[in-house]
Amino acid sequence: MGRKLLINCDEATTICDKSQYGEASLIDRIRLTLHLAICKHCKKYTRQNSLMTDVYKRFATPCQGSENMPDKEKKELEAKLQEELNKN
Amino acid sequence: MSDAKTHVLEPEKWIVRYADYLYNYTITRVDNPEIAKDLVQETFLSGVKGKDSFRGQAAERTWLVSILKRKIIDYYRKINSAKGQKEVKMNFYEDGEQKGSWIEERAPQAWGNDADHSIENSELKDALDRCIDNLPEKYRIVFMLKTVQRYETEEICNELDITPSNLWVIIHRARTQLRKCMEENWFKN
Numbered sequence: 001m002g003r004k005l006l007i008n009c010d011e012a013t014t015i016c017d018k019s020q021y022g023e024a025s026l027i028d029r030i031r032l033t034l035h036l037a038i039c040k041h042c043k044k045y046t047r048q049n050s051l052m053t054d055v056y057k058r059f060a061t062p063c064q065g066s067e068n069m070p071d072k073e074k075k076e077l078e079a080k081l082q083e084e085l086n087k088n
Numbered sequence: 089m090s091d092a093k094t095h096v097l098e099p100e101k102w103i104v105r106y107a108d109y110l111y112n113y114t115i116t117r118v119d120n121p122e123i124a125k126d127l128v129q130e131t132f133l134s135g136v137k138g139k140d141s142f143r144g145q146a147a148e149r150t151w152l153v154s155i156l157k158r159k160i161i162d163y164y165r166k167i168n169s170a171k172g173q174k175e176v177k178m179n180f181y182e183d184g185e186q187k188g189s190w191i192e193e194r195a196p197q198a199w200g201n202d203a204d205h206s207i208e209n210s211e212l213k214d215a216l217d218r219c220i221d222n223l224p225e226k227y228r229i230v231f232m233l234k235t236v237q238r239y240e241t242e243e244i245c246n247e248l249d250i251t252p253s254n255l256w257v258i259i260h261r262a263r264t265q266l267r268k269c270m271e272e273n274w275f276k277n
Contacts, residue, residue, distance in 0.1 A: 008188025010180040014260045021234065021259075023241065044196040045267070048275075052267055056235050059213040069111035073125050078103050080129060084136045085099055 007031050012042045013049075020053045095144045097151075099136050106149055110156055116237065117160055117229065117247075127163060131156040161249050167225045174224045179264045194268060199275035212274060219269035223262055230255060231262040 007015075012035040018024040024032070036043050069077075110131060114124040134155050142151055179194040181187050190196075220228060230248070233239045234255070241252055250258075 008180075009190050010188040013264065014256060017260045017263050018256055020263075021241075041190045041195045044198070045264075048196055048199060048267055048271075049263065052263065052270065055212065055216060055270070059216050067112070067115070068108040069125065069128070074103055074107050077107065077125075077129050077132065081099065081103065081132050081136065084133050 005031055005034055007035055009035075009039060009042050012036070012039065013045050016042070016046050016049050020049060095142075095147050095151075097135070097139050097142050097148055099132070099139065102132055102135070102152070106152055109149070110152065113153065114156065114160065117233070118163060119229070119232070123163065127156065127159045130159050134159075157247060161247065164226060164229065164248055174222055176224060176227060176261045176265050177268075179261075179268070194264075196267065197271060197276060199271065215270065215274045216266075219266050219273065222269060223265060227258055227262040227265075230258045231266075234259055 012032055015024050015028045015032045019029060019032070032046075036046060107128065110128045111124055114127050115121060118124055118127065131152060135152055138155075146154070177194070179191060181189055181191060220231070223231065230244060230250075233244050234241070241255055244250075245252055245255055
């Protein structure tokens with residue numbers, strides 16, 4: 001983006017997305033603020049983006065990493081590993 | 089820790105010691121039990137084959153994780169080049185006079201006044217899951233790692249072998265796509 005202050009919508013919304021994770025720099029946030037003063041689409045995007053962040057926090061669930069490998073698969077794995085060990 | 093051979097490998101104990109740990113590690117990154125199992129298996133087998141290259145400087149588990157990370161990155165690369173994948177639609181003009189401006193029909197529309205309240209609705213979760221499922225796998229994975237699992241940018245970049253600006257392009261495209269999808273399926277009047 002260089003040193004220019006005026007940015008386009010694609011750049012503005014990218015900064016808006018970064019700032020949802022607290023990772024937009026100060027100069028980028030200034031650029032975004034300037035852009036929002038003249039762009040109604042991006043203003044809407046910014047408002048909706050914060051709401052979406054809230055939605056993601058509450059509803060997006062990762063495939064939980066609290067499950068163990070099923071025993072059946074451990075047994076298979078054990079056999080394969082043993083086979084490989086015997087080769088050496 | 090000045091002794092060269094501080095750690096040793098004991099492959100016959102790997103399943104008991106690390107199968108669950110590595111499986112968990114993998115499943116949060118590939119989101120598929122079948123693939124997670126395969127990757128863990130490949131990791132153990134590569135570990136046995138490559139055990140002579142183990143120098144004893146890292147703990148056994150750390151060494152296995154580093155093998156697994158390579159396997160996961162290879163997997164991401166493979167799916168990334170797979171044909172017939174779900175696509176991300178462009179939201180902004182890519183060139184010409186309007187470069188970087190919203191494509192009119194993809195621009196944000198007004199949402200219902202009750203948008204703020206409707207995030208309490210439990211059906212929203214289903215709508216969101218469907219929208220996330222419609223992202224191409226790479227976008228979905230990066231989005232989930234960053235947004236849901238709150239990984240550091242640097243960590244994701246190292247693991248997936250992408251640059252921070254790649255990461256933000258992916259996040260940006262994922263989020264604009266999800267916004268549009270949720271607008272159509274949930275928030276619009």
